[in-house]
Amino acid sequence: MTTKPSSPDVLRIAIAQLNPTVGDIDGNLAKAREARADAARKGADIVLFTELFIAGYPPEDLVLKPAFLAACERAVTALAEETGDGGPGVIVGTPLKRKSGTHNSIIVADAGKIIAERHKVDLPNYGEFDEKRVFQAGPDMPGPVNFRGLRLGIPICEDIWGEHGVCETLAESGAEILLVPNGSPYYRGKVDVRHQIVIRQVIETGLPILYANQLGGQDELVFDGASFAISAEKSLAFQMSQFEEAVVVTTWKRDRAADGWVCVDGPMSRIPETEEADYRACMMGLRDYVNKNGFKDVVLGLSGGIDSAICATLAVDALGEERVHAVMMPYRYTSEDSLKDAEDCARALGCRYDIVPIFEPVDGFSRALSELFEGTNEGTTEENLQSRARGAILMAISNKFGSMVVTTGNKSEMSVGYATLYGDMNGGFNPIKDLYKMQVYALSRWRNGTVPPGALGPSGEVIPRNIIDKAPSAELRPDQTDQDSLPPYPVLDDILECLVENEMGVEDIVARGHDRATVTRMEHLLYIAEYKRRQAAPGVKITKKNFGRDRRYPITNRFRDRG
Missing domain, CATH: 3.60.110.10 (Carbon-nitrogen hydrolase)
Known part of the structure; x- marks a missing residue:
């Protein structure tokens, strides 16, 4: 030479x-x-x-x-x-x-x-x-x-x-x-x-x-x-x-x-501008995690919601449609819209799509626990059985076929614990772990109009418009929406960014125009969800302070900012 x-x-x-x-x-x-x-x-x-x-x-x-x-x-x-x-x-x-x-x-x-x-x-x-x-x-x-x-x-x-x-x-x-x-x-x-x-x-x-x-x-x-x-x-x-x-x-x-x-x-x-750069970072992080760790393909639950839709899109863009397996796992609260939206998304992406109902496993859990739960009211416990049944099914597919489970929770949910351990938190890697909910919406709209360089997925509307437009819901009970339990996502995301990225005090956040009771409640939820986050899958760092490597708070923690 x-x-x-x-x-x-x-x-x-x-x-x-x-x-x-x-x-x-x-x-x-x-x-x-x-x-x-x-x-x-x-x-x-x-x-x-x-x-x-x-x-x-x-x-x-x-x-x-x-x-x-x-x-x-x-x-x-x-x-x-x-x-x-x-x-x-x-x-x-x-x-x-x-x-x-x-x-x-x-x-x-x-x-x-x-x-x-x-x-x-x-x-x-x-x-x-x-x-x-x-x-x-x-x-x-x-x-x-x-x-x-x-x-x-x-x-x-x-x-x-x-x-x-x-x-x-x-x-x-x-x-x-x-x-x-x-x-x-x-x-x-x-x-x-x-x-x-x-x-x-x-x-x-x-x-x-x-x-x-x-x-x-x-x-x-x-x-x-x-x-x-x-x-x-x-x-x-x-x-x-x-x-x-x-x-x-x-x-x-x-x-x-x-x-x-x-x-x-x-x-x-x-x-690239902000949305493109964030999207390409998520795509590269997922691709390299899967490939460098030797997984041949991935599987994820496709619920008809925005988070699983963008994760499926990122997976197809990162790995190709032939390496992505989407599974819809309906229960009695799953809407017809969700069934149609999930199928339309999978069809647009060209990936494998299966339906595995969870009626039998959920009802089986309920029967097995009926004696222990006798005299109690149904509530979050029974709702979480649905999520955990779905998690168990995805892990079974992973064990049987060697597919890595893609986790699909966003940063807003992970911040306040709006996620189920051993349920929707199951999996090997989460490409949107450090994206707040409104950023998920922004990236979804951007991806529907643009195919980024290096992406292996198709052009056109890959995340159906109805998924973007409808009110987000975990669909664990009749007529449920996320806003039954949480503030509107634009409000929640701003409060969380103040608390997490900027380490702002409650007084300063209230001064931005937020309700004091809401701010203090979100701060409390942020702290008590630390034990869940310690058990969460790794995911791509997008912000200056992600959960895990950047933000390391104690699980046992009684501090609250009350002036």
Whole structure:
């Protein structure tokens, strides 16, 4: 493998925006080799991979296993040796165990050998990040790396977000350009946040910065790519696509008059708007969870309601119609509208659709419990038997055929406990876990008018209009609607966003125009539902504060904000 030599005034940097799998060291190494070969064909001098690429990010407690660390180092050493073929050098992320501790690191390799190691200084330990649990901070502030006569500064992800002055130190030490490998997960509006963080560092250092970000789903996190660079003049130098794998070569020339580097060739991709970005994040998170965990297909309950309809649509878009099995499980309270809506949705999506009535199992439970329940009134317990019968049927299908159960509850319901343990909460993964109810409606309307890039589902109205327009109902008793138990969803969602995302006090929420009794009741429901959420399936993170990785409240908790 050879590349055309670049002059000292030209640098061709390949950005490898790829989708690694945590723990698949051989697979990630194969991806790195393929990307490097692609970059060589395009004339690259160096390939910038993302944070901890060889391990997959975040590796969490895998880093505590000596065998895992040794396998990662063997892989990057092998990749380094291959740079002796005259092709591009590499910057690749890997955990490294050294005398100073176990570090989140990168190696720089060229001409068949590792020419530098750099260790992350600023370890994030907030929200979804727990790096101080498994890594030690780099013992020294990193200096520039001499690569073919150029001085490259390589801060690692949080090193440009934190306050340790890593970028400033690199600039003062003579770095000419900053190349940043990242594992930055998606949340709504994150691309703009990254741009602003990088612009701040460009202003501090006067240097252009390339920001290479990982792609793909890893459990609850989705990494959206959207790699980019900001020029020394603080303008967007290039922008790669969001939610799409790519190896892109960007060309940089030395501006001797300004004594700096300027990007003269790179992509300028469109970044999706809010609904499209959220939808594609949910789709990618579901697809990667199913595929990376080896499930051949999925099954879900299709009730004729909005939540199961959008989950079925996401599943078909992510996996293809042949890998999705929808099951309607009617009982005596299931309306004719729901039966028709579920069938119409499945037909529009083209997936397999079956009807499994739950009259017999529910009545069987009732008969079995009749003696114990004698003298009591029917209520929530009997309603939940319906949900749990449905959950048991879906799990039986899962056990028999190896299909993963897709869970279909939204964030509004999960916030206040409007969900049944071992019933509609059953399943392996929930693509809409971090979407409030009104966001589910917004995404449903958007998907009916647009097929997102990479989707395998059909165009046109895939979520029947009646599903979107009708009043939401669990259909567990006659004439039931969600608003029998909850405030209208626009009101509920605003209160919940204040409580969950913004940690606002009751007084401040009431000042927004909400009824005090409603706010205090929702706060109470939020707290007492914590035990349910601890047992919920994982799901895609969309907001700044999802349940699980971000928001960690005690189950046993008597605090209430009452002034």
